Amino acid sequence: xxxxxxxxxxxxxxxxxxxxxxxxxxxxxxxxxxxxxxxxxxxxxxxxxxxxxxxxxxxxxxxxxxxxxxxxxxxxxxxxxxxxxxxxxxxxxxxxxxxxxxxxxxxxxxxx
Amino acid sequence: xxxxxxxxxxxxxxxxxxxxxxxxxxxxxxxxxxxxxxxxxxxxxxxxxxxxxxxxxxxxxxxxxxxxxxxxxxxxxxxxxxxxxxxxxxxxxxxxxxxxxxxxxxxxxx
Numbered sequence: 423x424x425x426x427x428x429x430x431x432x433x434x435x436x437x438x439x440x441x442x443x444x445x446x447x448x449x450x451x452x453x454x455x456x457x458x459x460x461x462x463x464x465x466x467x468x469x470x471x472x473x474x475x476x477x478x479x480x481x482x483x484x485x486x487x488x489x490x491x492x493x494x495x496x497x498x499x500x501x502x503x504x505x506x507x508x509x510x511x512x513x514x515x516x517x518x519x520x521x522x523x524x525x526x527x528x529x530x531x532x533x534x
Numbered sequence: 535x536x537x538x539x540x541x542x543x544x545x546x547x548x549x550x551x552x553x554x555x556x557x558x559x560x561x562x563x564x565x566x567x568x569x570x571x572x573x574x575x576x577x578x579x580x581x582x583x584x585x586x587x588x589x590x591x592x593x594x595x596x597x598x599x600x601x602x603x604x605x606x607x608x609x610x611x612x613x614x615x616x617x618x619x620x621x622x623x624x625x626x627x628x629x630x631x632x633x634x635x636x637x638x639x640x641x642x643x644x
Contacts, residue, residue: 453630455630462636463571463619463636463637464634464636464637465577465621465634465637466634467631467632467633470630470631472630477630478630478631512576512577516630518630519564519625519630520625520630520631520632521564521565521567521582521584521625521632522567522579522582523567523577523579523630523632524579525576525577525578526576527575527576528575528576
C-alpha cells in the first residue's frame with residue numbers, strides 16, 4: 423500500500439565512501455524528485471525526472487548522480503561522501519502539474 | 535532571486551485559530567502550495583491555490599493574492615496533533631519545480 427518508498431531509512435557512513443538511496447512509487451506518476459532537507463529543515467529540490475528523463479538539475483555537486491531505470495523508480499548515488507552531505511533525503515512523485523507532491527519517508531544520512 | 539518569507543514559529547492553544555502568512559518573490563509563478571511536516575516525518579500536501587481567493591479543506595483553508603505576492607494558511611479548531619512545521623511552496627517556472635519556504639513551526643498547547 424505504500425505510495426512512495428525509500429531504502430534505506432537510515433544510512434551512517436564514513437567520509438569518502440560511496441552510497442546509494444533507492445526510491446519507488448506505485449502511484450503511476452510520471453514525475454519523480456529528489457529533495458535534500460538540512461538540519462534547519464530547509465527543503466531544497468535537487469533533481470526531477472519525467473518519464474525517465476532528467477528535467478530539473480539544480481546546483482548540486484556532480485558527486486550526486488540520479489538514475490531512473492523506469493518511471494516508477496528513481497535512485498540517487500553519492501560519490502566521495504562529505505560531512506556536509508549529512509541531511510535527510512526525500513524522494514517524491516507527482517502527477518503532471520507538480521503542485522501536489524507525494525513524499526517518501528526520507529533517508530537520514532549521517533556522514534562521519 | 536527567489537525567496538519566500540514565513541514566520542519561523544507560531545504558538546497557539548487548542549481550539550484556537552491560527553494564520554500562517556507567506557510572502558514570495560519568484561520568477562515564474564503558477565501557484566502556492568502548503569505542506570505539513572511532523573517531526574521525523576515526511577512533508578504531506580495540504581492545499582494548493584492556483585487562482586486568487588480562498589480554498590477550504592476541512593479545518594484548513596488557504597488564501598492567495600497574486601497581486602500582493604501573498605498567501606496564508608488558516609488552521610481552525612486547533613488540535614494537539616496540528617503541532618508540526620508548515621511550509622509554503624511556490625510552483626515556479628516549468629517542469630513542476632516547487633520552491634519551499636523555510637517553514638513555520640506551530641506549537642499547539644492545551
